[in-house]
Amino acid sequence: MKSPVENLYVHVPFCTHLCPYCDFPKERLAGNRMREFLRGLQAEWAWAKEEFSLAPKRVFFGGGTPTALSPSLLQELFEIAPWGQAEEWTVEANPDGFGATKASLLREAGVTRLSLGVQAFRPADLTWLGRRHNRATIASAVADARHAGIPQLNLDLIYGLPDQGPSEWQATLEEACALRPDHISAYVITPEAGTELIRRIEQGEWHPDPHIESVLFLLTQRILESHQFTAYEISNFAQPGKECRHHQAIWSGEDYLGLGPGAVSTVAGRRWRNTRDTTQYARSAEVGPHPTHEEEEICGPQERRAERILLGLRTSEGLAEETLQGQEACLSELVAKGWGRRWQGKFLLTPRGRLRADAVAAMLI
Numbered sequence: 001m002k003s004p005v006e007n008l009y010v011h012v013p014f015c016t017h018l019c020p021y022c023d024f025p026k027e028r029l030a031g032n033r034m035r036e037f038l039r040g041l042q043a044e045w046a047w048a049k050e051e052f053s054l055a056p057k058r059v060f061f062g063g064g065t066p067t068a069l070s071p072s073l074l075q076e077l078f079e080i081a082p083w084g085q086a087e088e089w090t091v092e093a094n095p096d097g098f099g100a101t102k103a104s105l106l107r108e109a110g111v112t113r114l115s116l117g118v119q120a121f122r123p124a125d126l127t128w129l130g131r132r133h134n135r136a137t138i139a140s141a142v143a144d145a146r147h148a149g150i151p152q153l154n155l156d157l158i159y160g161l162p163d164q165g166p167s168e169w170q171a172t173l174e175e176a177c178a179l180r181p182d183h184i185s186a187y188v189i190t191p192e193a194g195t196e197l198i199r200r201i202e203q204g205e206w207h208p209d210p211h212i213e214s215v216l217f218l219l220t221q222r223i224l225e226s227h228q229f230t231a232y233e234i235s236n237f238a239q240p241g242k243e244c245r246h247h248q249a250i251w252s253g254e255d256y257l258g259l260g261p262g263a264v265s266t267v268a269g270r271r272w273r274n275t276r277d278t279t280q281y282a283r284s285a286e287v288g289p290h291p292t293h294e295e296e297e298i299c300g301p302q303e304r305r306a307e308r309i310l311l312g313l314r315t316s317e318g319l320a321e322e323t324l325q326g327q328e329a330c331l332s333e334l335v336a337k338g339w340g341r342r343w344q345g346k347f348l349l350t351p352r353g354r355l356r357a358d359a360v361a362a363m364l365i
């Protein structure tokens, strides 16, 4: 019997420019690469239809920057599969290069959520992050999305930046809330191996400050809750009923199929990651049966349990205590430290516990 798949992730690996902190699979828009990518995706989709019982309910187009493609290429991308039949279809975009034409194209195709990579508003923050947009382009992208009728809007933000104390971060959060998004994702800046950001750290130009990051993390919860957002995951905040269903499905351990260069899939206990190289991805998808995998691992019960703990602890739903059988002493210790609490058969992190989510997970795995 074919394995059923209800969650799809599509990785579009193109950006108009590359940000110094980013380690996602991506490349600068150039030449025929987008056509290569589209051919590869078409072939991979044909393979997926044969291999799985596909009934996509939640679709997420990430990147890269999916909306970096021209309107005609976006149209081709949208015609590859019936993405629009999903209940939720999110597309990531950057404020620069997103306008009324692309907003209408997305809405007409059936996109239900736009996730805008705002990251910051202060010019100094945007420059440091290597972003090319500004307050005016952010406001205009939001207005275009609203005018086109895209039902839900997420804003991505980053904190822990140079010279960013509580008042600067509070101003950023307030500015984001003033745009009335349905959802905010707020991530701490994370130095990833091989990025320009690591070079800056090695050269002593900047270094992360865990103390200020903790202060800003707690401030985020407080400010966003005062604007009626619920922290349904450590970095994700939603207005009532506006949680990202795709994220929730992945965090709860549902299978998902990732299409495109560098995309990861987990289906029926198997996990694989497509090659990150767009040319190799397209060639191998076209000659079939499937694009080259860079890694594949079997997800046994132990790995699945560890993942469930790691992801579940980060959510406001917490973990069912049956997942933590045999951990009585550890749970009592976590409660005594004020890092966790037990409620209706679940174990949940307190705000102080959320600051140490990875350490708590390590204790429980």
Ligand code: SF4
Pocket (backbone or CB within 6 Å): 014, 015, 017, 018, 019, 022, 023, 024, 026, 063, 064, 065, 094, 117
């Ligand atoms: S726009 Fe997004 S995906 Fe592209 S380089 Fe910047 S952070 Fe990475």
